Amino acid sequence: MKHDSRLSSVLHALLHMAEHDGPMTSEVLGQCLGTNPVVVRRTMGLLREAGLVTSDRGHAGGWRISADLSTVTLRQLHEALGEPAVFALGNRNERPQCLVEQSVNAALDGAFAEAEALLLERFSEITLATLADDFARRHREWRAQKG
Amino acid sequence: MKHDSRLSSVLHALLHMAEHDGPMTSEVLGQCLGTNPVVVRRTMGLLREAGLVTSDRGHAGGWRISADLSTVTLRQLHEALGEPAVFALGNRNERPQCLVEQSVNAALDGAFAEAEALLLERFSEITLATLADDFARRHREWRAQKG
């Protein structure tokens, strides 16, 4: 199934912005992500609504992070994106009359709820600063390996 | 995003089969599930390949469970269905050159892997017998409330 990669996309964009002085345009971010500037505006616009980034028009305009990297968690970003459905699996009917299907739904819902809770807990433990540190480590290793 | 409801469907079908004497036709199961007999054959066919059900053609044909209810777990059924992707969220690129994106992927992959492991663990703890018991309880409660 085709999946929603917006969380991955905004993380990628935000980390590039964190490594970059001054605003970055949708055009440049689109090149980083391998996508269209309009897709960048559409997605980053949700982060703007959540107060995580700002955008400026005109000359020297573009996107900027407006929050401390250590305070922005993956969970916040997931919420800013509208909390899209986490699972590609689900019940056939959400409110079945059939008692058999109610048993099935109850069991599946319980398992999904636990897994989603764990995922969101992990998301809340990871900040942009965490990822920036991880990137810095990879960058050092890459430079060392390069010679 | 539209999700895969086949696990939910086959559970519903199998429990009806467990409550029913003799084989059930794709036509009847389709009515139980609110879907088309061909969809039933297509999905149940995967369970047949896994040895969990048998099918017979012709008069008095149909589908039958060929395993002990207490030994069939949701995880086995998930596997029989081809282990479809669990998450509707995912990375934008699976093998990025970009070190930034590698950090993003590593973090997301870790969180997803933990959540998926928990989900599959729960799936492996739930058998068809578990669900049949739960249904029996709901059925008793329903009869008590009714009368």
Next chain:
DNA sequence: TTTCATGTAACTTCATATGTTACGATTCGA
């Protein structure tokens, strides 16, 4: 006032689960 940039509507494309039609193959009973 020209250029660069975002904001946004409208439309297209793509992937994929699900639904549908059609027909062949097989089994059983009359």
Next chain:
DNA sequence: TCGAATCGTAACATATGAAGTTACATGAAA
């Protein structure tokens, strides 16, 4: 043997939603 019942499967249709694209309006700065 015939015919109805039933599965097996290919082929096609539909629906949904993310992502991509085009077009143009709006606003800011040189």
